[in-house]
Amino acid sequence: MDAILEVLAYFTNMRFVLMVFSGAVSGLLVGAIPGLTVSMATALLVSVTYTWAAQDALAMVMGVYVVGVFSGALSAILLNIPGAPASVVTTLDGYPLARQGRAREALRYATWYSLIGSLFGILMLWALARPISAFALRFQPMDYFLLALFGLTMVGALTATSFKRGLVSACLGLVVSMVGLDSVLGTPRLTFGIQQLTAGIHIVPVLIGLFGFSEVLMVLGGQQDEGEMARMLKSLIKTREVLKHWAVSLYFSLIGLLVGALPGAGAPVASFLAYGSAKKLIKKPSAPFGEGAVEGIVASESANNACIGGAMIPMLTLAIPGDAVTAIMLSVFYVHGLRPGPLFIRQSPELFHSIIAAGLLACVFLLLLGLFVAPRIARLITLPRRVLMPLVAVLCAVGAFAGNNRLFDVGVMLVFGVLGFVMRRRHYPVAPMTLAIVLGRMMDEHFRRAVSLALPEENFVMALFGRPITLALLALVLIVLLSKLPWVRKRFKK
Amino acid sequence: MKLQRSSITNRAAFFEGCLILLAGAALGWHALNRHAQLARVDWALSPYLFPLLVSMGLFILGILLMLEGMKPPNQTTKQPLHWPTVVMTIGCALCYFLLMPFLGFALATALFLLAMLLFLGERRVLMLILLPLVFSAVLYILFGKLLHVMLPGAPVDVLGRAIDLIL
Numbered sequence: 001m002d003a004i005l006e007v008l009a010y011f012t013n014m015r016f017v018l019m020v021f022s023g024a025v026s027g028l029l030v031g032a033i034p035g036l037t038v039s040m041a042t043a044l045l046v047s048v049t050y051t052w053a054a055q056d057a058l059a060m061v062m063g064v065y066v067v068g069v070f071s072g073a074l075s076a077i078l079l080n081i082p083g084a085p086a087s088v089v090t091t092l093d094g095y096p097l098a099r100q101g102r103a104r105e106a107l108r109y110a111t112w113y114s115l116i117g118s119l120f121g122i123l124m125l126w127a128l129a130r131p132i133s134a135f136a137l138r139f140q141p142m143d144y145f146l147l148a149l150f151g152l153t154m155v156g157a158l159t160a161t162s163f164k165r166g167l168v169s170a171c172l173g174l175v176v177s178m179v180g181l182d183s184v185l186g187t188p189r190l191t192f193g194i195q196q197l198t199a200g201i202h203i204v205p206v207l208i209g210l211f212g213f214s215e216v217l218m219v220l221g222g223q224q225d226e227g228e229m230a231r232m233l234k235s236l237i238k239t240r241e242v243l244k245h246w247a248v249s250l251y252f253s254l255i256g257l258l259v260g261a262l263p264g265a266g267a268p269v270a271s272f273l274a275y276g277s278a279k280k281l282i283k284k285p286s287a288p289f290g291e292g293a294v295e296g297i298v299a300s301e302s303a304n305n306a307c308i309g310g311a312m313i314p315m316l317t318l319a320i321p322g323d324a325v326t327a328i329m330l331s332v333f334y335v336h337g338l339r340p341g342p343l344f345i346r347q348s349p350e351l352f353h354s355i356i357a358a359g360l361l362a363c364v365f366l367l368l369l370g371l372f373v374a375p376r377i378a379r380l381i382t383l384p385r386r387v388l389m390p391l392v393a394v395l396c397a398v399g400a401f402a403g404n405n406r407l408f409d410v411g412v413m414l415v416f417g418v419l420g421f422v423m424r425r426r427h428y429p430v431a432p433m434t435l436a437i438v439l440g441r442m443m444d445e446h447f448r449r450a451v452s453l454a455l456p457e458e459n460f461v462m463a464l465f466g467r468p469i470t471l472a473l474l475a476l477v478l479i480v481l482l483s484k485l486p487w488v489r490k491r492f493k494k
Numbered sequence: 495m496k497l498q499r500s501s502i503t504n505r506a507a508f509f510e511g512c513l514i515l516l517a518g519a520a521l522g523w524h525a526l527n528r529h530a531q532l533a534r535v536d537w538a539l540s541p542y543l544f545p546l547l548v549s550m551g552l553f554i555l556g557i558l559l560m561l562e563g564m565k566p567p568n569q570t571t572k573q574p575l576h577w578p579t580v581v582m583t584i585g586c587a588l589c590y591f592l593l594m595p596f597l598g599f600a601l602a603t604a605l606f607l608l609a610m611l612l613f614l615g616e617r618r619v620l621m622l623i624l625l626p627l628v629f630s631a632v633l634y635i636l637f638g639k640l641l642h643v644m645l646p647g648a649p650v651d652v653l654g655r656a657i658d659l660i661l
Contacts, residue, residue: 178548184539185539418584425573426510
């Protein structure tokens with residue numbers, strides 16, 4: 001009861017509400033404009049919110065995250081270009097509906113079911129975070145190492161066309177994370193005599209480079225179509241009519257929550273899975289799937305928004321992010337000297353409640369902005385890329401500089417921007433690298449601690465892996481690795 | 495081992511594999527070499543234990559990618575790429591980064607935006623003048639004045655000094 005009152009108290013804190021609102025408006029624009037992504041905006045926000053209180057920074061990030069994932073549907077419906085990867089599936093039925101002159105109706109469906117998905121995810125985060133944290137208190141250093149390794153292998157497996165490339169990306173990220181002073185002995189490691197590297201490669205310019213500047217290069221070099229805007233006719237549809245799919249949307253939200261909690265899978269996978277199950281589950285859709293079935297929008301939008309809460313569960317309770325945005329979010333915690341993990345909710349309950357409150361407030365703004373503002377910003381999302389991208393490049397530079405007030409970081413951002421661009425062109429996903437950079441130091445520390453604790457024991461292997469949790473995690477890592485071996489896959493296909 | 499020229503069917507993957515294998519080998523050598531220089535430090539506590547493990551991972555992945563390079567490439571649709579735009583954007587960004595200490599943040603930003611807009615085909619004079627000036631000024635005020643970021647300044651940064659005078 002106290003927790004509920006504490007969360008509700010944030011609703012009356014005008015400064016807090018304003019922070020979430022600013023984030024929500026930014027999220028609406030960023031998510032809707034093709035070429036701008038929620039990950040990019042969150043990475044830029046880390047540098048802007050560097051000097052703010054953690055509560056304010058997280059309130060704004062939550063606003064961007066919740067509304068940004070939803071607003072990808074705007075350009076998906078109006079332009080047939082998903083504003084975010086999570087909205088790819090929404091284009092399948094959203095754009096055909098818009099071509100029939102029912103764009104406003106499609107947007108209403110997207111808004112209401114994004115709201116249901118987001119609310120479901122955040123409420124489940126609220127309910128499940130404490131028991132999961134309590135369980136995670138039993139974890140030993142080796143368990144943390146294996147859990148992070150499981151996260152990296154999963155991201156590698158799910159985000160890349162080739163598993164090897166996903167793992168290469170993760171290994172390169174681990175190398176980057178090891179640069180700087182070693183936390184145990186205090187000796188410089190992989191700095192090669194460069195003074196600026198002694199403190200390590202700062203995460204913010206790396207993230208801005210990988211997600212921001214590389215995106216600028218991808219968009220400008222990609223010669224993509226600007227897209228043709230569907231007409232926005234005024235079609236009347238009652239809210240009661242829109243909401244008649246609420247029960248089935250909870251099932252899609254559950255898919256989103258589970259997929260979101262799995263490290264690496266993220267909203268695009270969730271929406272594809274939900275869409276697939278909608279095709280099997282709903283025998284008589286309003287129109288054939290792919291030709292303007294509102295049920296397609298219901299499945300895609302409830303699942304991709306429920307991922308938000310799902311991805312935050314492992315991030316807050318185990319410090320293992322569920323997707324790229326939560327990996328960047330984790331860096332917000334670190335920048336503010338906070339340590340997510342099993343003790344986070346016990347040690348900082350007010351911050352946990354503020355995240356829940358920010359998520360719920362963002363849901364309110366999602367509804368308001370989605371119903372009243374989204375149909376009116378249609379013209380803005382067709383802002384030409386030749387104007388938009390140079391502005392984003394400047395934001396990347398200033399964002400990279402602002403964290404530490406040093407030009408060296410702008411250089412780091414450019415290097416990682418070009419690296420991210422080359423990797424994406426060569427089908428190496430950047431998400432495993434991001435996760436590895438964020439988790440690398442933790443993995444290194446826990447691994448060395450586990451090995452040095454096990455060394456004096458009589459049976460070294462049993463001391464390392466002898467506990468049931470450790471064995472279960474080791475089995476998970478091995479399953480992911482073995483399932484990618486060609487002969488294992490062939491056997492299972494048979 | 496002499497590799498037959500025709501056995502490499504996916505050259506890009508093969509050379510990427512070579513590069514990753516070399517990176518793994520170099521990291522492993524560096525880790526072993528640096529650990530040897532540390533006086534009486536056990537491997538369990540060594541800062542080079544984890545780099546050594548990662549180097550092994552890179553080495554194995556490099557070999558696997560090289561093997562992949564010997565198989566026919568997957569039939570994936572290649573996305574078109576306009577290389578001159580990419581090279582020019584990187585070049586402009588590099589100049590922006592290198593010139594910022596000499597021109598100051600506001601002037602360097604305005605010039606970078608002008609160059610990029612012109613290169614990307616923007617020809618509306620009003621847009622070419624107003625957008626770089628207004629956007630640079632907004633960022634200068636937002637970051638330099640409101641968020642107290644110490645943006646690079648220079649005597650020739652007339653734009654920054656003009657904003658300072660107005661404020």
